Amino acid sequence: MKKIWWKEAVVYQVYWRSFYDSDGDGFGDLEGVIQKLDHIQGLGVDIIWLNPVYESPDLDNGYDISDYEAIMPKAGTIETWDRLLAEVHRRGMKLIMDLVVNHTSDRHPWFVESRSSRDNPKRDWYIWQDAKDGGPPNNWRSYFAPSAWELDAATDQYYFHSFAVEQPDLNWRNPEVREAVYGMMKRWLDRGIDGFRLDAIALLAKPDGYPDAEKPEDIRYLTNNPGLHDYLREMNARAFAGYDIVTVGEAAYVTPEEGLKFVGEDRGELDMLFHFEVCDEMPVWDMLRYKRIQRRWYEGLWGKGSNSQFLNNHDHTRQVTRYGNDGTYRVQSAKLLATMLHTLPGIPYIYQGEEIGMTGVRFPSIEDYNDIAMKNRYAEETGMGRDPATTLASLQPLSRDNSRTPMQWDDSPNAGFTAGDPWIKINHNYRELNVARDLADPDSIYAYYRRLIALRKENEVMTYGEFEECPEWAEDEHLYVYTRTLNDVSWLILLNHGDNAAELRWPERTKGRKLRLLLGNYPEQVAEDGAEVTVLRPHEARIYALA
Ligand code: TEU
Numbered sequence: 001m002k003k004i005w006w007k008e009a010v011v012y013q014v015y016w017r018s019f020y021d022s023d024g025d026g027f028g029d030l031e032g033v034i035q036k037l038d039h040i041q042g043l044g045v046d047i048i049w050l051n052p053v054y055e056s057p058d059l060d061n062g063y064d065i066s067d068y069e070a071i072m073p074k075a076g077t078i079e080t081w082d083r084l085l086a087e088v089h090r091r092g093m094k095l096i097m098d099l100v101v102n103h104t105s106d107r108h109p110w111f112v113e114s115r116s117s118r119d120n121p122k123r124d125w126y127i128w129q130d131a132k133d134g135g136p137p138n139n140w141r142s143y144f145a146p147s148a149w150e151l152d153a154a155t156d157q158y159y160f161h162s163f164a165v166e167q168p169d170l171n172w173r174n175p176e177v178r179e180a181v182y183g184m185m186k187r188w189l190d191r192g193i194d195g196f197r198l199d200a201i202a203l204l205a206k207p208d209g210y211p212d213a214e215k216p217e218d219i220r221y222l223t224n225n226p227g228l229h230d231y232l233r234e235m236n237a238r239a240f241a242g243y244d245i246v247t248v249g250e251a252a253y254v255t256p257e258e259g260l261k262f263v264g265e266d267r268g269e270l271d272m273l274f275h276f277e278v279c280d281e282m283p284v285w286d287m288l289r290y291k292r293i294q295r296r297w298y299e300g301l302w303g304k305g306s307n308s309q310f311l312n313n314h315d316h317t318r319q320v321t322r323y324g325n326d327g328t329y330r331v332q333s334a335k336l337l338a339t340m341l342h343t344l345p346g347i348p349y350i351y352q353g354e355e356i357g358m359t360g361v362r363f364p365s366i367e368d369y370n371d372i373a374m375k376n377r378y379a380e381e382t383g384m385g386r387d388p389a390t391t392l393a394s395l396q397p398l399s400r401d402n403s404r405t406p407m408q409w410d411d412s413p414n415a416g417f418t419a420g421d422p423w424i425k426i427n428h429n430y431r432e433l434n435v436a437r438d439l440a441d442p443d444s445i446y447a448y449y450r451r452l453i454a455l456r457k458e459n460e461v462m463t464y465g466e467f468e469e470c471p472e473w474a475e476d477e478h479l480y481v482y483t484r485t486l487n488d489v490s491w492l493i494l495l496n497h498g499d500n501a502a503e504l505r506w507p508e509r510t511k512g513r514k515l516r517l518l519l520g521n522y523p524e525q526v527a528e529d530g531a532e533v534t535v536l537r538p539h540e541a542r543i544y545a546l547a
Contacts, residue, residue, distance in 0.1 A: 001464050002265065006195075006271065007463055008460075009246075010047070010347070010349075011045065011049055011347060011348070011350065012040050012043065012045040013048075013349060013352060014033055014050050015028075015051050015314045015351075015352055015403075016032070016033055017062075017075075018417075020407060021406075021417055021418035024419040025418075026418050026421045028407075029075050029080075030053065033050070033084055034087050037087055040093070041093065043350070044454055045093070045350065045453065046094060047194065048093060048094070049197050049248075050095060051098050052100060052199075053072055053076075054068055055067035055070040056072050057107050057166070058074065060163065060164055061404075062098075063100050064103075064104070064105035064107075066104070066108045066109075067108070069187065085193065089192070094246075095194055096193065096194055096197055096245075096246065097196055098199060099188075099199060100200065101198070102162060103163060103169045104168065106166045110125050110126075110180075111126060111168050114159075117155060118157070124174050125171055125174055125176065125177050126159055126168050126170060126171055127159060128152075128157045128160075129157060129158050131158060136149035138211065138213070139213060140216060141217060141219055142219070143162060143163045148160055148162060148222070149161075150165045150168075160206070162203050164372055172204045172205060173206075173227075178238075181235075186239055189239070189243050189245065193245075194245055195245035195247050197250065199250055201232070201251060201270070202223040202224050202228065202249070202262075203222050205227035205228040205231060207221075223252050224258055229262075229267075237268065246272070248271065248272045249263075252275075252276045254273070256297050256300025256301060259297070259301065262305075263307075265305055271306060272307060278290065287480065287497055290480075291469070291474065294344060294467075298467050306347060307347070308348075309348045311323055312403055313403070314400065316398075317360045317398055318354070318360045318402055320357050322360065324337050324497075324539070325499060330359070331357060331443075332537075332541075333357075333539040335445055336521055338354075338452055339493070339495065342456060342462065343543060345467045353403075355445060355446050355449045356408065356435055356438045356445055357445040358405075359433070361402055361427050362396050368424075370404070370424050371400040374400065405424060405425065406426050408435065409434060410437075411430065411434055448519075448521060451519055455518060455519060459491075461485065464486050465486035465490075468485065470492075470509055472507055473504075473507075478502060479495065479497075479502055479504060480495040480497060481495070481504070481507060492510060492515065492544040494534075496538065500538060503534075503535055503536075504534050506532065510546060513547060515544040515545075515546060516545045517542060517543075519543045520540070520543070521539070521541045521542075
């Protein structure tokens with residue numbers, strides 16, 4: 001496999017509004033990120049992915065951009081942003097910016113012009129259609145609203161929005177739009193950033209004629225439409241070429257075959273992608289399904305293009321709550337999930353707070369929530385007569401606010417996140433679960449992440465080693481057993497993703513070889529002494545070198 005710096009990286013995602021508030025307004029900010037860079041650097045990570053900081057009415061937490069070239073006052077100023085970039089670089093890390101080019105805010109001057117009249121020169125920068133049979137042009141839903149179309153009364157046409165009504169989609173068929181976007185991207189690159197996380201990138205192309213969907217509730221029709229890869233190739237040639245950067249695309253509903261089109265090293269599109277076969281499509285942990293997903297993506301991409309590994313971000317419930325055990329075995333489970341993500345092939349992503357095993361929340365009232373996806377859904381369902389309490393209970397487990405509660409720095413009021421009123425409630429468990437506590441404990445989750453990342457830095461096998469499952473456990477619902485091999489270096493990874501201890505006969509592949517434990521998530525290690533079987537404790541994870 002071709003070696004490149006970003007393949008060897010670990011990425012840390014900063015959801016700045018919930019990271020650290022430096023001025024007491026209740027929102028985290030860029031100055032707060034600067035003040036906490038030691039925490040990030042201390043983990044050993046290489047790249048910071050910063051969620052959108054551009055000017056925005058902020059209905060979807062910055063994913064509704066009204067000025068691509070200005071910083072939202074809540075986040076800070078362009079001077080603070082410049083200082084953040086310089087501070088990140090001074091510490092030998094890189095910064096990638098989250099960028100939304102599928103849609104803008106309805107307050108963006110481009111859209112304000114576009115909607116002003118049918119013959120405005122910017123009319124065709126967005127997607128406008130006449131009514132069909134007195135209603136919207138087709139039956140599509142959007143991610144955040146019951147219809148993907150919104151009637152603009154003044155000009156009597158509908159505009160298209162894949163997300164909220166306030167997030168109109170740009171018309172990528174229009175070359176002027178594309179040039180405007182590429183120019184803006186280059187201006188950010190010229191400011192010295194190290195790449196982009198490209199939001200909702202699989203949605204750029206729209207189909208001819210907008211045919212009705214057979215099953216409108218299955219919104220995959222929004223994604224991967226013909227023409228998408230022409231745009232991405234053009235974007236690469238016109239905006240990215242000539243910069244030593246990394247790009248990662250958010251690509252919902254892609255298969256490995258389609259994924260390769262985004263990231264194939266011979267394609268000139270993007271460098272790596274997030275697919276959502278786990279986070280959007282696997283509501284609860286399903287080991288057999290997860291193994292199948294990993295197998296297929298490995299076979300599809302290995303040696304040809306790069307994948308990423310993650311189980312949560314700002315849109316998904318925290319991994320230890322959703323996919324692990326956030327009760328009795330929270331610490332072991334958080335470490336096991338980390339071990340898995342950092343030893344499977346692909347670039348590992350850490351979402352802020354994951355490194356201390358932060359958990360999801362159940363707020364008592366819909367008023368406590370901020371997530372526009374959840375609130376719109378709640379309004380839609382209760383509007384149709386569904387019982388409010390039942391609706392709330394059904395939306396809580398996957399509300400995006402599960403991962404958006406503020407970082408828990410210490411046990412002082414508001415978890416040390418803000419001196420003011422936090423924009424969203426703090427998780428009530430912050431007195432026991434916080435960074436200060438983890439820093440003081442050599443066996444903490446944070447300490448484990450440091451070891452895991454250090455191991456990756458010292459051993460290329462974790463990045464470039466081939467992945468092979470041990471077939472004996474391919475169909476086991478709790479045990480995940482595999483090796484990574486690079487030339488004569490071979491590692492064995494044992495994971496017991498379950499609440500019960502499990503006996504494991506040493507895999508065939510290890511016969512006659514000596515095992516040296518490199519890392520394990522239980523402080524006290526069992527002596528093996530050449531025994532035939534080993535017992536894995538609940539949520540135990542071990543990494544061995546085979547000699
Ligand atoms: O998410 C877009 C997305 O396509 C979904 O796959 C996502 O997993 C979904 O929101 C889950 O509920 C991106 C951003 O990450 C998200 O925060 C924004 O709200 C959205 O785009 C619109 O810009």
